[in-house]
Amino acid sequence: MGKVFEVKNLSFQYPKSKDLVIKNISFDVEEGKIVGLLGPSGAGKSTTQKILTKLLSDYQGEILYFGKDLKTYKKDFYEEIGVGFEMPVHFNKLTALENMKYFAQLYKKNINYMELFEKVNLSDAINQSVGEFSKGMKVRLNFIRALLNDPKVLFLDEPTNGLDPTNARIIKDLILEFKKQNKTVFITTHLMGDVEQLCDEVIFITKGEIVEASTPRELKLKYGKKEVKIEYKENGSDLTEKNFALEKLGENKEFLELIKNKNIETIHSGETSLENIFIKVTGEEVL
């Protein structure tokens, strides 16, 4: 599998900022994967995304895109990537359809966006001006816009922010559909549920530095407890809870007795949630 991005010792400072906002970070993005860049507000997620999409160019370090220095790519780069911005700007006086027609003609290749309007439940609103759209409608429109040129790499900044669970699910399914075509997604989010459902790899960033990077599964094993928690009821009594180590569980007499003879209510493995991992590695609460 090829590497879409190889980021080596990347540092960045905004002209007006006192300190580095990105501090010597290195990571790879593999083709066909969904990679999540996670971290608290102000960590540098959007800045990193802006650097990878060539919106900010004055960085230190090296970035390779499909093995070639990102700086050598010109306008054609934008034919290959799709970007869902954190704060999208649309023409508010134009309708949703007029907006998409406008943005679509900026590219050589176009996806069938009428089909996408259908998929994200916006078909009935295509002739409504975007200024009258609710936040969730704008977010869905923004998602279509990111796909207009049928990109091979998709950048999404908080793609389900402001969506109800049904529409969030639709967007997540479309992201997974995109990945199935061996395409790559670089996503930033605060929502650990989204990460759980989408990401193959996660990179945690705090104050411009990478503090952890792995797969969600590996992280859960690393930060979780290797144990199982059983809740059971005895002769109509109150709920009792007991923890057992996973190691040699099949030989643990007390455990075997318990599952054989007691009225088991729940069994949970001691794996931790990504929420807890986020708090542990970034030192901050999930927003």
Ligand SMILES: Nc1ncnc2c1ncn2[C@@H]1O[C@H](COP(=O)(O)OP(=O)(O)OP(=O)(O)O)[C@@H](O)[C@H]1O
């Ligand atoms: N144009 C700018 N000029 C100066 N500083 C900036 C600029 N944009 C962002 N910053 C600063 O860079 C740091 C990282 O910002 P960035 O937007 O990348 O964070 P983020 O991780 O995306 O946060 P959020 O989760 O709130 O979107 C912050 O301290 C921010 O104040």
Ligand SMILES: [Mg+2]
């Ligand atoms: Mg951001």
